[in-house]
Structure formats: C-alpha cells, structure tokens
Amino acid sequence: MELRQRLTPQVGTKVTQKVSVVLAQTMHLLSLSLDDLTAEVEAALAQHPSLEITPERRCPSCGRRLPAEGPCPLCRPPLGRDALEPIVFLADPADFRPPPPTPTEVEDRLLPEETFFAQSTTLAEYVLRQIAPELRPDERPIAAYLLTHLDDDGLLTLSPAEAALHARASLRRVRRVLRLIQQADPPGVGAASPQEAMLIQLRLLAETQHPVPPKASEAVQLGLNLLQPSRVSELARRLGIRQSEARGLLDFIRANLNPYPARAAWGDLHQGQEEPWLPHLRPDIVFSLHNGDPNGPLVVEVFAPGLRLRVNPTFRHTTAQVDDHHRAEWQQEIQQATLLLKSLRQRHHTLVRLARLLAREQRDFILRGPRHLRPMTRAAVARRLEVHESTVSRAVSHKTAQLPNGRLIPLSDFFDRSLPARAALKALIASESRPLSDTQLAHLLSQEMGRRIARRTVAKYRAMEGIPPAYLRQPLHKYRP
DNA sequence: CTATGGCACGGATT
C-alpha cells in the first residue's frame, strides 16, 4: 500500500519533492534494458565515492552469488504450499549461463545444411575446391590470395583494389574471382562486412526460391545496430511497416541470416566480446524448470545489477566529523547514492513481481510454446500488481526472457494477442499438403482458435511471418516454426 | 471470378 503510492505517478496534492525524485529515477531505471542499466550502475559506481561493493556472498550449496541479505531462494526447499508456486529470485547478472543451443535451432538454419566444411579443412581450401572448376589458370593466384586473407569470420576486410595491387592482377579479374567466392558456401563468405554478407545471403535465398519477407534487405541496409529486439519500433518506423511485422522480419533475419559466414552458429563462440550481433544475449529474466521436472515449479531468475552495492558506512560516519563546508557536499553525495540504491531496489522489486505473475499465469505458454499464451493486457497486470499501467509498460519494454527451451523472447510477447493465432497459422501452413488460400486458412484458424479471424487478418499474419501467398508456396517447402 | 495487397477507419492499448 505504501508501495502503491510510491509506484503510482499520479501526483497527489501533497507529495514531497523527495518522493517525486525517487519516483522519476525509479521510472527511468525501470525502463532500461539490462545492458543499459548495467552501464548506468557502473557509471554511478565510478561517480559516487560513497558507494561500495559488499563482499561476495555465495550460497553454500549451489554456489550462486546472493544479494546482500537473505537466504538462497533456490536451495531453500519449497515450502509446503502449492507445489507449483514459482520460485522467484534476484540473481547477479554474472551468474547468467547461456543455454546450450537447441539442436533444432542449429539444423534449422537453412544456410550451411549438412555440407559445412569439415574441421580438418580450412575455410580457404573448402571454398577453393568449390570454385576451382570455374577458375582460369591465371586466376588461381588471385583466388588464393583472396582466400588466405579471409578473417576468422569468413569476411574479406581487404579492398579489391588492394588485392589487385598485391596479386598483380587487374581490378576486373579480382572482382570476377571475388564474385565467384561470394557465390560459394558458406553463404556470404568473402563479403566485406557482416552487412554485405547478409545481403548476399538474402539474394541467395531469393534465388533458391526461398520465401524472403519484403523489406528484408532494406532492414539489413539500415545497419546491424537496428536489428535488435530493443529497437523494433525504430526499425518499423524507418521501414514504414508495423511493429509486429518488423518483429517478424527480425525473427526471420535472426533465423536465416548469419553475419559471420564462417561461424556455423552464433551461440558457440563467446570470445568475440564486441559482438554487434545479438546484443540481447543476456535476458532480464530466465524461466527454467526446477531440476528439469516438467511437473515441478518454475524457477524464475530476475537478473539485477548492483545487488551488492551499498553506501559505505564509514563514509556515512565520517560525514559528521568534517567541517560545515564539506559536510553539505558529503550529505548530498550520500543522499544521491541512497536514492539510486532505493530506485534500483524498487526496479528489481517491480520486475520480480511481474515475473512471478507471468510465471503463474502463463506457465503453459512458457513451457509449451506460443500457442498456449493466454493473452493479457498491461492494464490488467497493472491492476493486479496494484501499480500504474505506465509502470508495467516500462517494466515490459526493452526486456527479454529466456524460456526453458532456450529461446529468447521479448517480454512484450506476453502481451501480444496475435501470438497464439500466428503460431497456429504457421503450424497449419507447415502441415498443409497443398497450398491453402487465405480464405481457407481463415476458416481453419477460426475453428482452431475458437473465435472468428478475418481473412484479411490471416494475410497480415502471413506477412508478419514472412510466409508467401499460396500461389508462391510449393508443397515441398517447409517453413521453420 | 478468386486471391491478395494497399489504404484507411474505429476502437483498443500504451
């Protein structure tokens, strides 16, 4: 109840200034993504001398880092209550462990298929073998030169002009060879940049009659930075499409394109710290099964930076002993630091409550997939959590969750009414024996969903998923779920 | 005539 007041931005008539400052800061922090928040916390730590990091505290049995106080929620045996009550706790972001790549995700990637080069050969040899038949004898040295200058990602950072110079060949020749290389497997190899690699892959997909959503190449041309879940709205705006379509587009790109042609999967290499791709690798929330038991409770970790931060008590005590002039400064410093911590805790608290609610209400969705989402609105959640709806909005935006199957989804998926229908639609189309028209699909889908879904809506969903219209669909083609 | 995509409207959501 006191909580409610603090979280509710309706400015009462007599709200003290202090409270509104906390509020503003809490709101700000709440809407940040995990990465942005981490940066902010680090900045604050550097800026505020009164902040310190408390010694690490680990759970004796499971070894996790724990917050400054309290028992380890995971290792405390579930109380006698409802066995399915989710176990929710704050975790240190450093404890995040990426899920093992699910087998389907790797094999679904339609690019390398089974022919990816064996570990024994080098990338250069592998590509050379493919293009050798096309090469004229005098072009071999050029190819060799280019191929040996591919970087670990399969990209060619060298400019054609440079290569021409070193290989003593005409620019024209070099270009020709380069084109050959770029048509080889792995798709996108020899591109000058991740962006170019993806464009080449798109072209290849189109040439092999694979369905490519419209605007895909425009999206890629806008730059990798915009291809993040957290920037969907900007992407949609720049492309002049709906946000939901942009999300579908993003899914398509992430599923089918590989900015680093030489890497089979993105998940397997973590050395590259400055990975511009998938900046949201760290989710804000992880849902998992307790001991892998599908009938057990859900375990919900909410990753929260700054858990071990506190105001240095010595700093506080010393304040009393300095002269008046400095005391004011110090007091202000302490006040600001305290405020920050308070806001941080508030943010974490809100996120935890939201996560718990989601785990309770959407267990089926989390465990069994999009088709089991029970659509809800932010407003309804706000009522149940007794916070303002804008608070829920902020808590949801720029956040991602990792599901037990390893998939990373934006938290906003929980509020996407169309998700179940789209999933069902995909399933329908994937299992169709001959292409079904939108009207037919609308009919089937309506039955399946138990509510009417207009033909026009089916068309939209199709577009979102990057599925071409019936007349372009071959019975042979399958679409990845 | 059928299947689709573009546009725009009204109501819901943020």
Added chain:
DNA sequence: AATCCGTGCCATAG
C-alpha cells in the same frame, strides 16, 4: 495524445 491492431472495402492480377 499517440500508436497499434483487426478489419472492411476496393483495386489489381491472374
């Protein structure tokens, strides 16, 4: 107040 979403209407292509 701004944005998003589902849908109906209409034009176009085959």
